[in-house]
Amino acid sequence: MRPQGPCPGAARLWATRSRETGWDTGAGWWTPAVDAVCESFATGSGLANASGRLGAARARAGVGVGQSLADLAAFTEAVGWGDPPLRLVRAMAEGWADGCRSEDACRDALTGLATLPYLRARLGELYPIGHDAPPAVEHRLVVVTLDPAMDPWRRAARLIVLGYELRRFFTRGESVCLLGRVRIAVVAQESKDLDARLAELRRESGWGHGAGVWAVPLPPTLVEAVTLVDGLARSGP
Numbered sequence: 001m002r003p004q005g006p007c008p009g010a011a012r013l014w015a016t017r018s019r020e021t022g023w024d025t026g027a028g029w030w031t032p033a034v035d036a037v038c039e040s041f042a043t044g045s046g047l048a049n050a051s052g053r054l055g056a057a058r059a060r061a062g063v064g065v066g067q068s069l070a071d072l073a074a075f076t077e078a079v080g081w082g083d084p085p086l087r088l089v090r091a092m093a094e095g096w097a098d099g100c101r102s103e104d105a106c107r108d109a110l111t112g113l114a115t116l117p118y119l120r121a122r123l124g125e126l127y128p129i130g131h132d133a134p135p136a137v138e139h140r141l142v143v144v145t146l147d148p149a150m151d152p153w154r155r156a157a158r159l160i161v162l163g164y165e166l167r168r169f170f171t172r173g174e175s176v177c178l179l180g181r182v183r184i185a186v187v188a189q190e191s192k193d194l195d196a197r198l199a200e201l202r203r204e205s206g207w208g209h210g211a212g213v214w215a216v217p218l219p220p221t222l223v224e225a226v227t228l229v230d231g232l233a234r235s236g237p
Helices: 008-020 032-043 046-062 065-078 087-097 116-126 152-169 195-208 222-234
Strands: 139-145 174-178 183-189 212-217
Touching: 008 032, 008 065, 032 046, 032 065, 046 087, 065 087, 087 116, 087 222, 116 174, 116 183, 116 222, 139 195, 139 222, 152 174, 152 183, 152 195, 174 222, 183 222, 195 212
Parallel strands: none
Antiparallel strands: 139 183, 139 212, 174 183
């Protein structure tokens, strides 16, 4: 955490409070949007817009909406407001949703694939009622894995080509996302021909690139689904 900008004192108190209340993401806490929030607080104007900007920044960094809102509460506690006003909560939530609403906003520069933050946001859309509710439509998480022992340069080249081929293979609105540097994940809706399509993928792109292809149903809750993809992302090189 590195509070800075026009109001370093407020940012420092905020950072401390956020850490005390459980900031537990691997993403760094500071972002230019933190300075925007502090400056808006100091000037007394534009705080809702700054909160929306912060929400978008948190989403792009892969921070969940719950953690983002907890961080906002840490800010309002640090400045003596207690619970955050509803208008700020709403602005941050809307900014967070906008932050990863499109794959273009969360795209890996090397492969052109959507990133882990986008995948988390996409999973959130599939569990519309709450964390304990099953997806509205059944989906499977398809995982394509390269050999982690492969030379990094060859692996990167194969990821680029494989990502391109997967986007051409999955053309029914599936989300094709990068998980680390050895895995690509696809959120695919269940269909009568999905098993046949996966067999074709194994025979063609999987065989051609030395990649393993497997699939599992999405877990019954959002928390389990996010835990699954985060674990897959961490287990690579």
